[in-house]
Every structure is written in C-alpha cells, then in structure tokens.
Amino acid sequence: MPDIREIQVSVNGEDHSAKVETRTSLGDFLRQNLGLTGTHLGCEHGVCGACTVILDGEAVRSCLMLAVQANGHEVTTVEGLAGEEGELHPLQEAFWKHHGLQCGFCTPGMLTSLVAFLRDNPNPSERDIREAISGNICRCTGYQGIVDATLEAAKVMQGRV
Amino acid sequence: MGVRYLGAEVQRMEDPRLLTGHGRYVDDIKLEGMLHAAFLRSSQAHAKIHSIDITAASDLVGVHRVFTLADLGVNYQKPMNQLYPAPVIEQNKTQYPLAKDEVCYVGETIAVVIADSRAIAEDALALINVEYKTLPAVIDVRTALEEGSPLAHSDTESNLMGKMRSKFGDIEDAFNKADHVFSAGFMQHRGGCHSMETRGVIARDDPWGDGLTIWTSAQSPYLIRRALANWLGEPEEKIRVIAPDVGGGFGPKAGFYPEEIVIPLVARIMERPVKWIEDRQEHFVSTTTQRDQYWDLEVACNVDGKILGLRGKVTHENGAYIPYGILLPNSSLTPLPGAYSIPAIDVGVDIIFTNTVPNSPVRGAGRPCGIYAVERMVQVVSRKLGIDPAVVRRRNYVRPEQMPYETGAKLRGGDPVVYDSGDYEALLDKVLELSDYESFKDRQIAARKEGRFLGIGISSCIEDTGMGPYEGTTVRVDASGKVIVKTGAASQGQGHHTMISMIVADNLGVKPEDIIFESADTAKFPHGIGAIGSRIAANVAPSAFDAASKVREKAIKLAAEILETAEADLDIESGIVRVNGAPDVSISLGELAVKLTPPSSTRVPTGFEPLLEATSFEGSAGSPIASGSNVAEVEVDNGTGEVKVLRYSVAHDCGIMINPMIVHGQIVGGVVHGIGNALFERMIYDKQGQPLTMNYGEYLLPLASEMPRIDVTHMETPSPLNSLGVKGAGEGGTIPAAAAVIAAIENALEEFSVEIDYYPVDPQYLLGLIDSSIDSKSSSRLS
Amino acid sequence: MKPAPFIYHNPLTPEDAVSLLASNEEAKILAGGQSLMPMLNMRFVVPDHVIDLNNVTGIDGVTNRDNLLEIGAMTRQCDLMANDLVKSKAPIIPEALEHVGHFQTRNRCTIGGSLCHLDPAAELPCLMAAYDANLTVQGPEGQREIPFIEWPLAYMIPNLAPDELLTKISFRYWSLNHGFGFEEFARRHGDFAIVAVAALLEVDDGKITRAAISIGGANISPVRLVKAEEALIGMLANEDTYKVAADIAQEIESISDAYVTSQYRQRLAGTLVQRALVKAGDRVNRS
Structure with a gap:
C-alpha cells in the first residue's frame, strides 16, 4: 500500500491541504498536485537548479525534498514572484530587458535563487552573482544576460536607479 | 512604410x-484520463535478447499494460525509417522502436510500461526480466575497422557505415610545389544535447475525430509527422504534431525518436492519452549526441604562410544507428576551407558504427569540427613558421572582392559551395581591436614575471546558414x-x-x-x-x-x-x-x-x-554565409593544469540583424557552448560500452562561475541571397570557440612547446603535457 | 527518476529516531537530503523506511564549552557559515564551505549528513580530520564517542551501526592567532574536489610550533599528512619549509578512477598543500 500523508503547506501565500504519497518530491507535488507547473524539473538530482523554490525564505532544490517535508512550511514558486496586480518583480523586469532568458526552462530556478540571493546580498559584484548562480545551469544564454539583469535589478531594488 | x-x-x-x-512545456500538459509511460532500456552495450518476461511487471497494482515490440501489432514489427536517405550510406541501420532481438547500445528501448503514474511505471521496470546474451561491443572508433574487431551489429560484415570525401583543386601539385608540409592529428569530442528541458511526448488518439495528436519537445514537428505517417502507413492529415514551448533543442531534438512511434501507438491501443517525459538519466543514454572525430591532416604552405593545400582523413564515430542520415559527417567537410582561399583540398571521412548512443548534430553539427580542423592547421603553420597567427590569416583570407566566392567544395546535392558576402579581414581587425591584441604581449610578460601563464588565441570561421x-x-x-x-x-x-x-x-x-x-x-x-x-x-x-x-x-x-x-x-x-x-x-x-x-x-x-x-514561401536563394573572428585570452595554472578563460572577444557578421539583442544572446550562448566543448563536456564510455558520465556532477556543463564576460561587436554585410539581407546567427558563437581557446592555451605554454591533440582539454592532460616537457628538457640537459 | 516506495517516519527526539532505526530493517536516515535524495531519485538506494531527522529537536546548533566547539549533527552548512562562534574560533570552516555545492544545497546540507555520507572528497570530513574531531553517536544502549581517525571504516562507510545515529561533533579549536588555509581543486565551482587540503598552523617567533594538514579526495577517506606535520615543527614558516611538506604530499597514497589517475591526485596534493600552507602562514597572527 502506498504510504500517504496529509500535509498543510502554504504556497505563494495560499494555504493548501493535500494528501500526498511520501515518496513524492516537493517539485512533483507543486507541479502535479497543485498544478503550479512554473517550477521545472531539469535533472532531479540537484545539480541543474531549475526546480529551485523558496522554502521559509531560503532557496532550496524542490527535487531534493519530499513534499511531506514541506508540511507546515511556506513555499514561494516563480508564480508567486510578481505582484498582486501582475506587475513583474524587478528581477523579472530586468531579465526581460537584458535578454536573461531564451528557452525559459531554467528561468524559474534562476529567479527564485536570485530573489533569495539578492535579499542577503543586496550589492553583489559580477563575481558574486556568477558564483551564486553556479548551481543553476543555463544551456542557452551563456549567463551574461542573467548576470547583467541581476546587476541592474540589485540597483533598482536598492532604489539606486 | x-x-x-x-x-x-x-x-x-x-x-x-x-x-x-506560465510557459507551456510538454510536461505541463495534463489531459483527462492520461496514463504515464516509462521505458525499459538496454543495460548492455551489445547483446542478443533471449527473452523478456513482463509477467510480474504487468501484475503490479497501478500498471495498465506492458508492451514489447511484439505487443505493438503485426504491422509494426519493423525498424524505423531513414529520415535522410543518401547514396553514401552503405549500411542503413535504424533501430526498432522497441528492440526485436538485439540491442546495440546502452539505453536502447526494449519495453514500455503504461501505468497510473510515472513512479509506478518505474516500479514496474524493476520487475521486467530480460535474459541477455552479451556480445562483444565496439567502442573505440580507431580500432573498429581492424581485422577481428567486434561488430556493432551482429548481422554485418564491417563497422563501416559509409565513406565521404571532399576533393577539389590539384592536390598533388599543391603538395609538390609547397615550401613546407606540416601535419597534425587530433581528436575532437563534442558532447550531448543537454537542453535543460529533456525530451517528452504526449499522444492522444481520437479515431472518430481528430486522429492522432502528438505533443513533443521537438525542433521539427513536420518531420515527425511525415516520418510517423510513413512508418504507420497513414495519411499525414490525420496526424497532428505540436511542439509547444520547447526548453532548448541544439540539434538532438530535430530528429525522430523511437518514443515518437511507441507513445502514439500505445495511446491508440490503450484508448487513453499517454505521457512520457524523458528523465535526465535517460537523456544521457537515449538522446543523440555528437561524440568523437579523429582527424589526421597535412597542410602544404609556402614560407610566407600562404596555404596551398590541405589533405587528410577523418574517422567519424556514428554510434549504433543512423537516426539523421549523414548530416553530421557531411557538415564536418563542407566548411573546409573555412574563411580562407585554399586552392586544393582532399579530405575523406570514414563513418563508423560503434555500440554507443546514435549520433546527431549538436549546435553547429560538424561545422565546429571542420572549422577547428582548418584553424588548427593555420595555427600549426603559424607556429612552425614563427609568423603571427593574425598575419597568417591575413595572407589566406578570402577577400571581399572575390565574393561571391566558390570554394571548390560541393554541397550534398552537387551544387557548388559559394560564399555570398563578407569581409573576413575586416572582422579580424575588429576583434583584434576589441581584444586589445596588440598590447597582449605586455600583459603576458607582466604576468609571467608573477609566475602566471597567459595566452591568446585567434579563430576565424564561416558558417553556412539558412539552408x-x-x-x-x-x-x-x-x-x-x-x-x-x-x-x-x-x-x-x-x-x-x-x-x-x-x-x-x-x-x-x-x-x-x-x-x-x-x-x-x-x-x-x-x-x-x-x-x-x-x-x-x-x-x-x-x-x-x-x-x-x-x-x-x-x-x-x-x-x-x-x-x-x-x-x-x-x-x-x-x-x-x-x-x-x-x-x-x-x-x-x-x-x-x-x-x-x-x-x-x-x-x-x-x-x-x-x-x-x-x-x-519566399526564402534565400542559397545559403547565406555568416562569418566571425574570435579571440580568447586564457590563464593556465601550472600547478593544477586548470585553464581559465579570462576574456573572450567576438566580431561577428550575420548580415542585417533583425533584433541585435537576440543575435547577441545567440552569440554569447553559442560561445559558452563552444568553451564547454573545448574545456569541459565529455561523455565517457568504458571499454564495455557502459556510459560513465551519467549525471551533472560527472558530465560537466559550463557554469556561470567559469565563464568569462564575452564582448561582441558586429559587422552587417548584407546577404544578396534574400530580401532582407539576413544570415543565420544560431551557431556562429559555437563554431570557432574551441579553436580560439586551444590556440590560447598553447600560446600560454609556449615555453613548454605544448601541442594539444584533443579536446576537451582537461587539466590532468594539460599538466601531463607540461610535466613531460619539463622532464624531457631536464633529461636532455643531463644527456 | 522517482524514488521507489518507502515508509516515511518523522521522529521528534533522537531517542525516537534511534528506536525507529532499531526496529526497522533497511532504513535510511534523511538529514539534509542533498546526497540521499538524488540516490533515492535514481533508485541507487531503495530503502524500506526513511527516517527524517528534520523535526528532531536538540541535535543542531553550535556551542562553545571549555575550548571545545560542539556542533549538532543536524546543523546546516549555511548556519555553520553564518555562525559567529564558528567564524571566530574555526574560520577555516566557513572558508571551506564556500566550496561545498551551492548556496541552495547548503541551505539544506547538514554537517552530520556529510560526515555519514563520507564522500572521500567532501570538505567537512577533511576539516574534521584536521581538527581530530570527536563524533558522538547514539544507539539503543546509549552514547559512544569516536575519534575521527576511527570514523571511516572503508570507502564511504562510517563507523556507525545500523541502529546508531550521529548526534554531535566536537573538537578543540586552535589558538586565536592560528593560521589557516583551505585549498581545493575542482573542475567547476561547487563540484566535488578532486583533491582538497586543509592546513592549520601555529607559529611562535617565526617557527612552526603546531601543524595539521588534512587531505581529502586523494584516497578513499581524508588522511592527515602526519609525516609532513612532524617535519614542519620547529622550522621557519616560509615557502621553502612548505615545499618540504608539498614534496611529502606528492608521495601520498592515492586512488585512480575513471576521470583522473593517482599520479594526478598526488601532483595536485603537492600543489595544494603548498598553497594552503602559504595561506595559513600568511594568516598567522605574528603579533
């Protein structure tokens, strides 16, 4: 018999109560049970970073956590980054302006990682940003647009632009 | 207007x-009543299959059915069709959608489980019992044609898939009259696709309505429709293929895969929609890759560095089957002579089967290999004659006044290869300025005083685009x-x-x-x-x-x-x-x-x-030829063998740019892919044909932390071949990158006379070259 | 890449966790999950039971007792990096952790998880070897302490019975004016090191009075370069001296694998020992 538990989890500010098989990863739970398909599974072994979500404020790999471990916790996914009226987060705006995405598959993990990173490092150098996203693989952009976008978003978020 | x-x-x-x-990739699509598939794949590089026992797997709760080839129906006991037939193909080996009685690479599809969830389908895979009789495997392409070599397919006489040759001009005369003949041999390895989205297929059949609908993560939905219609013997009109948002393609998603037959057929039989999403482990063994080419070349030149001829041989690894015709070996030859006017060329390719995943183009296809080969030989000429590599290039470029320029090479259809427009020397001037090439020597000397080894390398390329x-x-x-x-x-x-x-x-x-x-x-x-x-x-x-x-x-x-x-x-x-x-x-x-x-x-x-x-349907009257010159500046750590790319400059010409921001993104992304080829990405198999680099800790994709900032400048030489003057830009970053990086490494290590004969250049290999150079110097001093 | 089914357990105390370990065969401990979860997803590990430590109380955090740092096994790498005690008493730890994976994985990874997983190239075992740490494990019969040198039994196998749980790591930190250097060589930022070196030095009047050199990745578990440590004592803290240690490091017993040879590992060990000692020497507070 499958091992099934009931969990309570807050996702993007909305409370969810769901039954989940204990072997289900947090990433699969978000995508399949909640229909939040913005979180992408790129490697399912914790290297590519596409599945990164924010758990209680910290960026984590949703492929390396069980959904049952999110019980009682708060999760933010890429769907939760824009404002209530749909206005883009400064980082999303900057990605758009600086061509920080091509196919868009790694983008959700880049954004969630960098939102958490910029909170703790509001004035990053290019080197800081490159190290911060070294756990997020992008096959399309060569990273430069992402780095430029992050440098600008940091300034915007600091009110320096 | x-x-x-x-x-x-x-x-x-x-x-x-x-x-x-809010993207909509294949895995984001959820259909009513949809079932989930997982494939059982060969664990053996080469084996006969004696039996497949699916009883226990079929009995598992949540499993709807398990299919082997026999279960697909009597009309479908046949191998897949050849997408690009060509006379060169002497042995047309395509795989069965599910293996019949022989498997020829680790990862080949054998059976498929259809279940309520992917997890249950995977549970069932462990319960399928395949009885194999292991056969010897051929992995090293260099020995595959030797007498007594194992055969990649048990029903063939030889591992030779076919031969190709690009020959023009009077090659004998060129080599007879040249002041110098230099030779070089090198292996080029290009890795896999590794789009961040893996492949994936969903199929739904509605026999009384829309017919078959297939969502697939693909670059060529029409090719899949045609190939599937042909294979099924059904009209194209009753098959709809949709490529929704696709998370990167890079070549390997342009083919037609076994899963694109099996999932539609199974959905039809089950009368339910079926989804299969390739997982990353499957991607390593089932998505086509590019792999190894061995080149042995001779270049004939005069004392001033003017190149008269190029000849030699290429051994091309094809993998186990031919999913993609001869596009890959062909596109390795057609870029010769690169950006240069070389009057005579004679280079042949042996295309060889091995028991590895079938090969297909990856970003640039064979072009990065062909260009690398030419640039390598220019580098050899420059080093042997002691002439600055920029000067050697200037003496050999096709000149703007020669445009349109017929290289002498022929396209597959027999038409001549023609360079439509461009100014290659002007591109070189631009990139030399952008990279501060003139002042590099000062940087190099200053760094050497601190015990650091800096080097600089140039690479020029052409790219036939817009076919x-x-x-x-x-x-x-x-x-x-x-x-x-x-x-x-x-x-x-x-x-x-x-x-x-x-x-x-x-x-x-x-x-x-x-x-x-x-x-x-x-x-x-x-x-x-x-x-x-x-x-x-x-x-x-x-x-x-x-x-x-x-x-x-x-x-x-x-x-x-x-x-x-x-x-x-x-x-x-x-x-x-x-x-x-x-x-x-x-x-x-x-x-x-x-x-x-x-x-x-x-x-x-x-x-x-x-x-x-x-x-x-207006297009281009021929292939617009884009061009570029790149300069890489690197530092080599002589204590570890590590190579850091410090700086990378690109001058690129893809004609009139529609959206320079998008062109810039293509170039920068392409360069990083090329640096990955030069320094990082390597798919390793052991001698038995087991793939070893099976995760992203072992297969090294380029990360932001190791990549330099890439400076790009453009020229816009309109193409006369289309109404807007545009040329393609998708691969022009990748094509020249490896040659620039590797020339820079050799330049950094000039005092050790290091000659690099393969890529990706890993630090162990490089440190070995440095150490053995030091050893031989000290021993020669002793003797 | 979905895990095979298992029964999930969520104990709240170390005792409960131990009794779950004792009463369930084929159980796996889930700490930070950054190594176990990939292995579950790939089905390299197929346990019947998974015992999650993330809600167990009392086995995380850092305390300072009698010149000993005591670190709870469930202390996460990100918390070790941010901890003021660790930063001031054992600054080599945050420096080394910069190399471990990426900030997203460090947000979950625990020190106990790393020590139990015992990857030969992992940074934390290498550091704990340098500090001669003691590991406290709890079993059904109570606790026992294991010096780090006895912790690795074989390749990736710690000295831990199936019903035992690592709860605490403690080590004596070095004098305030010690020097430290951590150097590793990995192909890319965040990758497992091919070889990693942790070096600690105490210097008095220009001469080395105490040294610890730990090398990870060269062999199946981290090793101390005892011969070099002894050779350094009493010598002047300068590059020529470090070269002596580097030469010894180049002879270290090493393994080959599909990617690199033992000779290359030895070569790296030499380079990195030299560089780590230079760094450590430069950082010694000579005042």
Whole structure:
C-alpha cells in the first residue's frame, strides 16, 4: 500500500491541504498536485537548479525534498514572484530587458535563487552573482544576460536607479 | 512604410509568460484520463535478447499494460525509417522502436510500461526480466575497422557505415610545389544535447475525430509527422504534431525518436492519452549526441604562410544507428576551407558504427569540427613558421572582392559551395581591436614575471546558414484588426515570435502586440522544415516580409477604392489606413478584413479574393554565409593544469540583424557552448560500452562561475541571397570557440612547446603535457 | 527518476529516531537530503523506511564549552557559515564551505549528513580530520564517542551501526592567532574536489610550533599528512619549509578512477598543500 500523508503547506501565500504519497518530491507535488507547473524539473538530482523554490525564505532544490517535508512550511514558486496586480518583480523586469532568458526552462530556478540571493546580498559584484548562480545551469544564454539583469535589478531594488 | 522595429532591440514577446511560470512545456500538459509511460532500456552495450518476461511487471497494482515490440501489432514489427536517405550510406541501420532481438547500445528501448503514474511505471521496470546474451561491443572508433574487431551489429560484415570525401583543386601539385608540409592529428569530442528541458511526448488518439495528436519537445514537428505517417502507413492529415514551448533543442531534438512511434501507438491501443517525459538519466543514454572525430591532416604552405593545400582523413564515430542520415559527417567537410582561399583540398571521412548512443548534430553539427580542423592547421603553420597567427590569416583570407566566392567544395546535392558576402579581414581587425591584441604581449610578460601563464588565441570561421528550401508564413488580418501570423518554424528559445512579429509589424503598419503568433503546430500551417542549422531567420524573415507585403498591398488597394483615393496617397499606421495629409479619412485593417469576409447574401468586393490574407514561401536563394573572428585570452595554472578563460572577444557578421539583442544572446550562448566543448563536456564510455558520465556532477556543463564576460561587436554585410539581407546567427558563437581557446592555451605554454591533440582539454592532460616537457628538457640537459 | 516506495517516519527526539532505526530493517536516515535524495531519485538506494531527522529537536546548533566547539549533527552548512562562534574560533570552516555545492544545497546540507555520507572528497570530513574531531553517536544502549581517525571504516562507510545515529561533533579549536588555509581543486565551482587540503598552523617567533594538514579526495577517506606535520615543527614558516611538506604530499597514497589517475591526485596534493600552507602562514597572527 502506498504510504500517504496529509500535509498543510502554504504556497505563494495560499494555504493548501493535500494528501500526498511520501515518496513524492516537493517539485512533483507543486507541479502535479497543485498544478503550479512554473517550477521545472531539469535533472532531479540537484545539480541543474531549475526546480529551485523558496522554502521559509531560503532557496532550496524542490527535487531534493519530499513534499511531506514541506508540511507546515511556506513555499514561494516563480508564480508567486510578481505582484498582486501582475506587475513583474524587478528581477523579472530586468531579465526581460537584458535578454536573461531564451528557452525559459531554467528561468524559474534562476529567479527564485536570485530573489533569495539578492535579499542577503543586496550589492553583489559580477563575481558574486556568477558564483551564486553556479548551481543553476543555463544551456542557452551563456549567463551574461542573467548576470547583467541581476546587476541592474540589485540597483533598482536598492532604489539606486 | 516606416521601419520602426527591424534592427531595434525589441524586448521579446515570449518573455512575460516564461518569466512568470506560465510557459507551456510538454510536461505541463495534463489531459483527462492520461496514463504515464516509462521505458525499459538496454543495460548492455551489445547483446542478443533471449527473452523478456513482463509477467510480474504487468501484475503490479497501478500498471495498465506492458508492451514489447511484439505487443505493438503485426504491422509494426519493423525498424524505423531513414529520415535522410543518401547514396553514401552503405549500411542503413535504424533501430526498432522497441528492440526485436538485439540491442546495440546502452539505453536502447526494449519495453514500455503504461501505468497510473510515472513512479509506478518505474516500479514496474524493476520487475521486467530480460535474459541477455552479451556480445562483444565496439567502442573505440580507431580500432573498429581492424581485422577481428567486434561488430556493432551482429548481422554485418564491417563497422563501416559509409565513406565521404571532399576533393577539389590539384592536390598533388599543391603538395609538390609547397615550401613546407606540416601535419597534425587530433581528436575532437563534442558532447550531448543537454537542453535543460529533456525530451517528452504526449499522444492522444481520437479515431472518430481528430486522429492522432502528438505533443513533443521537438525542433521539427513536420518531420515527425511525415516520418510517423510513413512508418504507420497513414495519411499525414490525420496526424497532428505540436511542439509547444520547447526548453532548448541544439540539434538532438530535430530528429525522430523511437518514443515518437511507441507513445502514439500505445495511446491508440490503450484508448487513453499517454505521457512520457524523458528523465535526465535517460537523456544521457537515449538522446543523440555528437561524440568523437579523429582527424589526421597535412597542410602544404609556402614560407610566407600562404596555404596551398590541405589533405587528410577523418574517422567519424556514428554510434549504433543512423537516426539523421549523414548530416553530421557531411557538415564536418563542407566548411573546409573555412574563411580562407585554399586552392586544393582532399579530405575523406570514414563513418563508423560503434555500440554507443546514435549520433546527431549538436549546435553547429560538424561545422565546429571542420572549422577547428582548418584553424588548427593555420595555427600549426603559424607556429612552425614563427609568423603571427593574425598575419597568417591575413595572407589566406578570402577577400571581399572575390565574393561571391566558390570554394571548390560541393554541397550534398552537387551544387557548388559559394560564399555570398563578407569581409573576413575586416572582422579580424575588429576583434583584434576589441581584444586589445596588440598590447597582449605586455600583459603576458607582466604576468609571467608573477609566475602566471597567459595566452591568446585567434579563430576565424564561416558558417553556412539558412539552408532551404523554405519556411513559410501566413499573415491574415481578422475582423478585430488583430494580425494572425502562422509559420511552420518551431522555436526552442530563439525568439521567433518576436523576430517575425517585428518584420510583420513594420511591413503592415501594426504594433507587435497586435500580432497573434502561432507556430510549430502542423494543424495551423500546412508545412514547415524546422529549426536546424541556423536556418530560420534567412528563411522565415523573407517569407514573413513577403506575406506581410502582400497583405499590405491588398489592404491599400481595397482602401483606395473605399476611400476613393490613390493607393500612393495611403499609408498604414497602428492598423489604420489613412490618407496622407487628411488623417481623418481612414479605414481600419479590421474593417477591411470584414469587407473581405462578408456575411451571407453579400458580395466580396469585385476584383478581390476573400480574406485579408497572404502566404509566402519566399526564402534565400542559397545559403547565406555568416562569418566571425574570435579571440580568447586564457590563464593556465601550472600547478593544477586548470585553464581559465579570462576574456573572450567576438566580431561577428550575420548580415542585417533583425533584433541585435537576440543575435547577441545567440552569440554569447553559442560561445559558452563552444568553451564547454573545448574545456569541459565529455561523455565517457568504458571499454564495455557502459556510459560513465551519467549525471551533472560527472558530465560537466559550463557554469556561470567559469565563464568569462564575452564582448561582441558586429559587422552587417548584407546577404544578396534574400530580401532582407539576413544570415543565420544560431551557431556562429559555437563554431570557432574551441579553436580560439586551444590556440590560447598553447600560446600560454609556449615555453613548454605544448601541442594539444584533443579536446576537451582537461587539466590532468594539460599538466601531463607540461610535466613531460619539463622532464624531457631536464633529461636532455643531463644527456 | 522517482524514488521507489518507502515508509516515511518523522521522529521528534533522537531517542525516537534511534528506536525507529532499531526496529526497522533497511532504513535510511534523511538529514539534509542533498546526497540521499538524488540516490533515492535514481533508485541507487531503495530503502524500506526513511527516517527524517528534520523535526528532531536538540541535535543542531553550535556551542562553545571549555575550548571545545560542539556542533549538532543536524546543523546546516549555511548556519555553520553564518555562525559567529564558528567564524571566530574555526574560520577555516566557513572558508571551506564556500566550496561545498551551492548556496541552495547548503541551505539544506547538514554537517552530520556529510560526515555519514563520507564522500572521500567532501570538505567537512577533511576539516574534521584536521581538527581530530570527536563524533558522538547514539544507539539503543546509549552514547559512544569516536575519534575521527576511527570514523571511516572503508570507502564511504562510517563507523556507525545500523541502529546508531550521529548526534554531535566536537573538537578543540586552535589558538586565536592560528593560521589557516583551505585549498581545493575542482573542475567547476561547487563540484566535488578532486583533491582538497586543509592546513592549520601555529607559529611562535617565526617557527612552526603546531601543524595539521588534512587531505581529502586523494584516497578513499581524508588522511592527515602526519609525516609532513612532524617535519614542519620547529622550522621557519616560509615557502621553502612548505615545499618540504608539498614534496611529502606528492608521495601520498592515492586512488585512480575513471576521470583522473593517482599520479594526478598526488601532483595536485603537492600543489595544494603548498598553497594552503602559504595561506595559513600568511594568516598567522605574528603579533
């Protein structure tokens, strides 16, 4: 018999109560049970970073956590980054302006990682940003647009632009 | 007609969706009653299959059915079709959609489990019992043609798939009269696809309605429709193939895979939609890769570095089957002689089967290998003669006044290879300036005083882009005034929606946001080719331009009649046709569209066909040849063998740029892919054919932390081959990168006389070269 | 890549966790999950039971007792990096952790998880070897302490019975003016090191009075370069001296694998020992 538990989890500010098989990863739970398909599974072994979500404020790999471990916790996914009226987060705006995405598959993990990173490092150098996203693989952009976008978003978020 | 968008850095239409998590990739699609598939794949590189026992797997709770080849039906006990037949193919080996009685690489599909969830399907895989009889495997392509070598397929006499040759000019004469002949041998390894989205297929069959609908993460949905229709023996019209958002393609997604047969067939048999999403482990063993080429070349040159001829041999690893014709070996040869005027060339390729995953093009296909080979030989000439590599290049470039320039090589169809336009020396000048090449020697000397080893390397390339025959576009205005643009061109992140909208918006006088863009759905546009070989811009831009022009002409003509004015007095802006000088007199495109789609019992205006619509298949009259020169500056750590790329400069010419921001992104992304090839990515198999680098800790993709900032400058030499003067840009970053990086490494280690004979250049190999150079120097001092 | 089914357990105390370990065969401990979860997803590990420590109380955090740092096994790498005690008493730890994976994985990874997983190239075992740490494990019969040198039994196998749980790591930190250097060589930022070196030095009047050199990745578990440590004592803290240690490091017993040879590992060990000692020497507070 499958091992099934009931969990309570807050996702993007909305409370969810769901039954989940204990072997289900947090990433699969978000995508399949909640229909939040913005979180992408790129490697399912914790290297590519596409599945990164924010758990209680910290960026984590949703492929390396069980959904049952999110019980009682708060999760933010890429769907939760824009404002209530749909206005883009400064980082999303900057990605758009600086061509920080091509196919868009790694983008959700880049954004969630960098939102958490910029909170703790509001004035990053290019080197800081490159190290911060070294756990997020992008096959399309060569990273430069992402780095430029992050440098600008940091300034915007600091009110320096 | 005012040009507002062409050439502007328009932010992409695709992005708001993708940035907010609202993309629609294959795995995001959920259909009513959908089941999930997992494939059992061969664990053996080469084996006969004695039996497959699916009993226990079939009995597992949650499993609906397990299929082997026999279960697919009597009509389907046959291998897959060859997508690109060619006379060169002496042994046409394609795989069965599920293995029949022999498996020829680790990862080959054997059976498929259909279950309530992917997890349960995977549970069942462990319960399938396959009885193998292991056969010897051939892995090393260098020994595959030797007497007594194991055979990749047990029913063949030889591992030779076929031979190709590019030969022109008087090669004997060139080598006889040359002052010098130098030789070099090197291995080139190009890795796998590794798009961040893996492959995936969903199929639904509705025999009484739409027929088969297939969503697949693919670059060429029309090719899949045709291949599947042929294989099934069914009409194309009853098969709809949709490539939704695709998370990167890079070549390997342009083929036709066993899963694209099996999932549709199984969905039909089960009468339920079925989804299969490739997981990353499967990607390593089932998605086609590019792998190894061994080159042995000789170059004939004069004392001044002028190259007279190039000859030699290539051994090309093909993998176990031929999924993709000979596109890969062919595109390794056609770029010879690169950016140079070399009067005689004779290079042959042996294409060889091994028991590894089938090979296909990866970003650039064979072009990075062909260009690497030429650039390598230029480097050899430069080093041996002690002439600056920039000078050797200047003495050999095809000159602008020689354009159009016939290289002497032939395309597959027998047509000559012609360089349409470009100024290669001017590109070199630009990149030398951008990279501060002249002052590098000072940087190098200063660093050497601190015990650091800096080096610089140049690479020039040409890229044949925009292969035909066409990529059509339909432009139609609907009653609301919105402009519907449809094309066969599938996108995997290249921004086609934006690029095509810019062209249509300019030409039709509408705003890009008033364009509804639909592509990569065989039900929406009758036929297309696909996004391969940097071909979309040079094909779809002309067709979009032409279709929009025709719609514009029709709108103006009708408006002139309605507004009772001359056509020449009309202009279209923001979707409104206005009389110049009398802005109040106007009619909207939407109103004109209604006139051309009137209700019953009314008439279409006399002299007009219904619909404010036009379709065009205008493309390029040949392959526009893009070009580039790159400079890499590296530092080598002589204590670890690590190579750091400190700086990378690109001067690139892809003709008229539609959206420079998108071109820039293509170049930078392409360079990083090329640096990955030069330094990091390597798919390793052991001697038995077991793949070893099976995760992203072992297979090293380039990360942001190791990549330099890449400076790019452009020239815009229009192509005379199409209406907009555009050339392709998708692969021009990748093609020259490895040669620049590796020349820079050798330059950094000049005092050790290091000669690099393979890539990716790993630190252990490089440190070994440094150490052995030191050893041999010290021992020669002793003797 | 979905895990095989298992029964999930969520104990709240170390005792409960131990009794779950004792009463369930084929159980796996889930700490930070950054190594176990990939192995579950790939089905390299197929346990019947998974015992999650993330809600167990009392086995995380850092305390300072009698010149000993005591670190709870469930202390996450990100918390070790941010901890003021660790930063001031054992600054080599945050420096080394910069190399461990990426900030997203460090947000979950625990020190106990790393020590139990015992990857030969992992940074934390290498550091704990340098500090001669003691590991406290709890079993059904109570606790026992294991010096780090006895912790690795074989390749990736710690000295831990199936019903035992690592709860605490403690080590004596070095004098305030010690020097430290951590150097590793990995192909890319965040990758497992091919070879990693942790070096600690105490210097008095220009001469080395105490040294610890730990090398990870060269062999199946981290090793101390005892011969070099002894050779350094009493010598001047300068590059020539470090070269002596580097030469010894180049002779270290090493393994080959599919990617690199033992000779290359030895070569790296030499380079990195030299560089780590230079760094450590430069950082010694000579005042």
